[in-house]
Amino acid sequence: ETGVTQSPTHLIKTRGQQVTLRCSSQSGHNTVSWYQQALGQGPQFIFQYYREEENGRGNFPPRFSGLQFPNYSSELNVNALELDDSALYLCASRPGTSGGRGGELFFGEGSRLTVL
Amino acid sequence: QQQVKQSPQSLIVQKGGISIINCAYENTAFDYFPWYQQFPGKGPALLIAIRPDVSEKKEGRFTISFNKSAKQFSLHIMDSQPGDSATYFCAASIRGFGNEKLTFGTGTRLTIIP
Numbered sequence: 001e002t003g004v005t006q007s008p009t010h011l012i013k014t015r016g017q018q019v020t021l022r023c024s025s026q027s028g029h030n031t032v033s034w035y036q037q038a039l040g041q042g043p044q045f046i047f048q049y050y051r052e053e054e055n056g057r058g059n060f061p062p063r064f065s066g067l068q069f070p071n072y073s074s075e076l077n078v079n080a081l082e083l084d085d086s087a088l089y090l091c092a093s094r095p096g097t098s099g100g101r102g103g104e105l106f107f108g109e110g111s112r113l114t115v116l
Numbered sequence: 117q118q119q120v121k122q123s124p125q126s127l128i129v130q131k132g133g134i135s136i137i138n139c140a141y142e143n144t145a146f147d148y149f150p151w152y153q154q155f156p157g158k159g160p161a162l163l164i165a166i167r168p169d170v171s172e173k174k175e176g177r178f179t180i181s182f183n184k185s186a187k188q189f190s191l192h193i194m195d196s197q198p199g200d201s202a203t204y205f206c207a208a209s210i211r212g213f214g215n216e217k218l219t220f221g222t223g224t225r226l227t228i229i230p
Contacts, residue, residue, distance in 0.1 A: 002159065002161070004159070033217070035218075040222075040223070041222055041223070042120075042122075042205050042207075042220030042221050042222050042223050043160065043205070043218070043220050044220070045217035045218060045219070048217065056216075056217055058217060090160070104162050105162065105216075105218065107159030107160050107161065108159050109157065109158050109159050
Protein backbone atom coordinates (compact mmCIF):
# COMPACT_ATOMS: atom_id res chain seq x y z
CA GLU A 1 0.00 0.00 0.00
CA THR A 2 1.43 3.33 -1.08
CA GLY A 3 -1.27 5.50 0.45
CA VAL A 4 -1.96 7.06 -2.95
CA THR A 5 -5.43 6.36 -4.32
CA GLN A 6 -6.67 7.31 -7.75
CA SER A 7 -10.11 7.45 -9.31
CA PRO A 8 -11.61 6.36 -11.55
CA THR A 9 -9.60 3.24 -12.30
CA HIS A 10 -10.88 2.99 -15.85
CA LEU A 11 -12.81 5.32 -18.10
CA ILE A 12 -13.71 5.71 -21.75
CA LYS A 13 -14.12 9.07 -23.46
CA THR A 14 -14.55 10.21 -27.02
CA ARG A 15 -12.29 12.56 -28.93
CA GLY A 16 -12.87 16.21 -28.06
CA GLN A 17 -14.31 15.54 -24.62
CA GLN A 18 -12.82 16.65 -21.33
CA VAL A 19 -11.74 14.43 -18.43
CA THR A 20 -10.88 14.94 -14.76
CA LEU A 21 -8.79 12.38 -12.90
CA ARG A 22 -8.46 12.46 -9.13
CA CYS A 23 -5.78 11.52 -6.66
CA SER A 24 -5.63 11.36 -2.89
CA SER A 25 -2.23 11.34 -1.20
CA GLN A 26 -1.00 10.56 2.28
CA SER A 27 -1.21 13.22 4.93
CA GLY A 28 1.97 15.27 4.88
CA HIS A 29 2.72 14.53 1.23
CA ASN A 30 2.66 18.09 -0.03
CA THR A 31 4.30 17.32 -3.37
CA VAL A 32 2.30 15.58 -6.06
CA SER A 33 3.26 14.82 -9.62
CA TRP A 34 1.40 13.28 -12.55
CA TYR A 35 2.79 10.94 -15.17
CA GLN A 36 1.39 9.55 -18.42
CA GLN A 37 2.27 5.95 -19.24
CA ALA A 38 1.41 4.84 -22.76
CA LEU A 39 1.09 1.11 -23.38
CA GLY A 40 4.48 -0.56 -23.36
CA GLN A 41 6.31 2.65 -22.45
CA GLY A 42 7.81 4.22 -19.36
CA PRO A 43 5.94 6.94 -17.49
CA GLN A 44 6.40 10.47 -18.80
CA PHE A 45 6.36 13.47 -16.47
CA ILE A 46 3.39 15.79 -16.98
CA PHE A 47 3.75 18.25 -14.10
CA GLN A 48 4.40 18.62 -10.39
CA TYR A 49 2.61 20.60 -7.69
CA TYR A 50 4.06 21.73 -4.40
CA ARG A 51 1.81 23.36 -1.83
CA GLU A 52 -0.90 23.97 -4.43
CA GLU A 53 1.32 25.62 -7.01
CA GLU A 54 2.73 24.10 -10.18
CA ASN A 55 6.52 24.04 -9.91
CA GLY A 56 7.52 21.99 -12.90
CA ARG A 57 6.10 20.85 -16.20
CA GLY A 58 7.07 18.31 -18.80
CA ASN A 59 6.55 18.46 -22.55
CA PHE A 60 2.75 18.46 -22.48
CA PRO A 61 0.41 21.07 -24.03
CA PRO A 62 -1.64 23.52 -21.95
CA ARG A 63 -4.79 21.41 -22.36
CA PHE A 64 -3.24 19.28 -19.61
CA SER A 65 -3.82 21.15 -16.37
CA GLY A 66 -3.92 20.35 -12.70
CA LEU A 67 -4.96 21.41 -9.25
CA GLN A 68 -3.71 20.52 -5.81
CA PHE A 69 -5.86 21.05 -2.73
CA PRO A 70 -4.92 21.62 0.94
CA ASN A 71 -6.37 18.22 1.91
CA TYR A 72 -3.63 16.36 -0.05
CA SER A 73 -5.91 15.64 -2.98
CA SER A 74 -5.24 16.67 -6.54
CA GLU A 75 -6.73 16.61 -10.03
CA LEU A 76 -5.49 16.20 -13.55
CA ASN A 77 -7.70 17.77 -16.21
CA VAL A 78 -7.35 17.11 -19.90
CA ASN A 79 -9.35 19.15 -22.41
CA ALA A 80 -10.07 18.44 -26.07
CA LEU A 81 -9.11 14.77 -25.77
CA GLU A 82 -7.14 13.22 -28.61
CA LEU A 83 -6.74 9.55 -29.48
CA ASP A 84 -3.07 9.70 -28.37
CA ASP A 85 -4.17 10.67 -24.88
CA SER A 86 -5.16 7.04 -24.31
CA ALA A 87 -2.83 5.92 -21.54
CA LEU A 88 -2.45 5.06 -17.88
CA TYR A 89 -2.27 8.24 -15.81
CA LEU A 90 -0.25 7.90 -12.65
CA CYS A 91 -0.32 10.15 -9.63
CA ALA A 92 2.71 10.15 -7.34
CA SER A 93 3.35 11.92 -4.07
CA ARG A 94 6.21 12.47 -1.70
CA PRO A 95 6.77 14.14 1.62
CA GLY A 96 8.57 17.32 0.69
CA THR A 97 10.71 19.90 2.34
CA SER A 98 11.42 23.23 0.73
CA GLY A 99 10.44 23.19 -2.92
CA GLY A 100 9.32 19.60 -2.80
CA ARG A 101 12.75 18.01 -2.78
CA GLY A 102 13.66 14.76 -1.18
CA GLY A 103 11.81 11.65 -0.12
CA GLU A 104 10.67 8.57 -1.95
CA LEU A 105 8.05 8.97 -4.64
CA PHE A 106 4.95 6.84 -4.01
CA PHE A 107 2.79 5.99 -7.03
CA GLY A 108 -0.88 5.19 -7.16
CA GLU A 109 -2.26 2.36 -9.32
CA GLY A 110 -3.33 4.76 -12.03
CA SER A 111 -6.38 5.68 -14.05
CA ARG A 112 -6.59 3.99 -17.43
CA LEU A 113 -8.08 6.37 -19.99
CA THR A 114 -9.28 5.18 -23.38
CA VAL A 115 -10.15 7.80 -25.98
CA LEU A 116 -12.31 6.60 -28.89
CA GLN B 117 14.79 13.01 -27.27
CA GLN B 118 15.04 9.84 -25.20
CA GLN B 119 17.40 10.70 -22.39
CA VAL B 120 17.43 7.26 -20.76
CA LYS B 121 17.81 4.18 -22.94
CA GLN B 122 16.99 0.78 -21.47
CA SER B 123 17.70 -2.73 -22.69
CA PRO B 124 16.66 -5.41 -23.22
CA GLN B 125 12.99 -4.87 -23.91
CA SER B 126 12.19 -8.32 -22.56
CA LEU B 127 14.16 -10.92 -20.66
CA ILE B 128 13.54 -14.53 -19.72
CA VAL B 129 15.65 -16.02 -16.93
CA GLN B 130 15.54 -19.37 -15.26
CA LYS B 131 14.74 -19.54 -11.56
CA GLY B 132 17.89 -19.08 -9.53
CA GLY B 133 19.70 -17.29 -12.33
CA ILE B 134 20.94 -13.70 -12.56
CA SER B 135 18.80 -11.10 -14.31
CA ILE B 136 20.66 -8.11 -15.74
CA ILE B 137 19.02 -4.98 -17.12
CA ASN B 138 21.02 -2.10 -18.54
CA CYS B 139 20.43 1.61 -18.89
CA ALA B 140 22.36 4.46 -20.46
CA TYR B 141 21.76 8.17 -19.97
CA GLU B 142 22.76 11.29 -21.84
CA ASN B 143 22.29 14.19 -19.43
CA THR B 144 25.37 14.49 -17.20
CA ALA B 145 23.39 16.66 -14.78
CA PHE B 146 21.43 13.61 -13.60
CA ASP B 147 22.39 12.82 -10.02
CA TYR B 148 19.83 10.27 -8.87
CA PHE B 149 19.20 6.90 -10.51
CA PRO B 150 16.32 4.78 -9.18
CA TRP B 151 14.93 1.50 -10.41
CA TYR B 152 11.21 0.86 -10.26
CA GLN B 153 9.31 -2.43 -10.34
CA GLN B 154 5.81 -2.54 -11.79
CA PHE B 155 3.38 -5.43 -11.61
CA PRO B 156 0.35 -5.60 -13.94
CA GLY B 157 -2.42 -3.31 -12.76
CA LYS B 158 -0.18 -1.57 -10.24
CA GLY B 159 1.82 1.62 -10.17
CA PRO B 160 5.62 1.59 -10.20
CA ALA B 161 7.27 0.96 -6.82
CA LEU B 162 10.78 2.04 -5.89
CA LEU B 163 13.12 -0.93 -5.74
CA ILE B 164 16.57 0.54 -5.21
CA ALA B 165 18.36 3.78 -6.06
CA ILE B 166 21.91 5.07 -6.38
CA ARG B 167 23.73 8.38 -6.53
CA PRO B 168 26.73 8.89 -8.83
CA ASP B 169 29.24 9.17 -5.99
CA VAL B 170 29.25 5.38 -5.53
CA SER B 171 29.82 2.63 -8.10
CA GLU B 172 27.64 -0.04 -6.55
CA LYS B 173 24.73 -0.39 -4.16
CA LYS B 174 23.33 -3.66 -2.91
CA GLU B 175 20.05 -4.35 -1.15
CA GLY B 176 19.30 -8.00 -0.61
CA ARG B 177 19.24 -9.76 -3.98
CA PHE B 178 19.20 -6.46 -5.90
CA THR B 179 22.37 -4.61 -6.92
CA ILE B 180 22.87 -1.45 -8.94
CA SER B 181 26.19 -1.04 -10.74
CA PHE B 182 27.01 2.49 -11.85
CA ASN B 183 29.64 3.62 -14.37
CA LYS B 184 29.78 7.41 -14.39
CA SER B 185 32.36 7.74 -17.17
CA ALA B 186 30.34 5.52 -19.49
CA LYS B 187 27.04 7.08 -18.37
CA GLN B 188 25.60 3.64 -17.76
CA PHE B 189 23.99 1.83 -14.88
CA SER B 190 22.53 -1.62 -14.49
CA LEU B 191 20.31 -3.67 -12.23
CA HIS B 192 21.35 -7.17 -11.22
CA ILE B 193 18.84 -9.52 -9.62
CA MET B 194 20.58 -12.46 -8.02
CA ASP B 195 18.86 -15.81 -7.42
CA SER B 196 15.90 -14.65 -9.54
CA GLN B 197 12.52 -15.93 -8.37
CA PRO B 198 9.14 -16.29 -10.15
CA GLY B 199 7.84 -13.49 -7.90
CA ASP B 200 10.36 -11.16 -9.55
CA SER B 201 8.45 -11.45 -12.83
CA ALA B 202 7.42 -7.85 -13.51
CA THR B 203 8.33 -4.86 -15.64
CA TYR B 204 11.39 -2.94 -14.48
CA PHE B 205 12.08 0.70 -15.26
CA CYS B 206 15.27 2.60 -14.77
CA ALA B 207 14.96 6.32 -14.24
CA ALA B 208 17.05 9.41 -13.64
CA SER B 209 16.50 12.83 -12.16
CA ILE B 210 18.26 15.98 -11.09
CA ARG B 211 17.81 16.40 -7.35
CA GLY B 212 19.33 19.83 -7.11
CA PHE B 213 16.11 21.54 -8.16
CA GLY B 214 12.70 21.58 -6.55
CA ASN B 215 11.14 20.01 -9.59
CA GLU B 216 12.44 16.45 -9.36
CA LYS B 217 10.93 15.03 -12.50
CA LEU B 218 11.88 11.45 -13.18
CA THR B 219 12.91 10.54 -16.71
CA PHE B 220 12.11 6.87 -17.23
CA GLY B 221 13.48 4.27 -19.57
CA THR B 222 11.13 2.26 -21.76
CA GLY B 223 10.99 -0.73 -19.44
CA THR B 224 12.08 -4.37 -19.41
CA ARG B 225 9.55 -7.14 -19.04
CA LEU B 226 11.23 -9.81 -16.93
CA THR B 227 9.90 -13.35 -16.82
CA ILE B 228 11.36 -15.90 -14.44
CA ILE B 229 10.67 -19.48 -15.48
CA PRO B 230 10.76 -22.42 -13.06
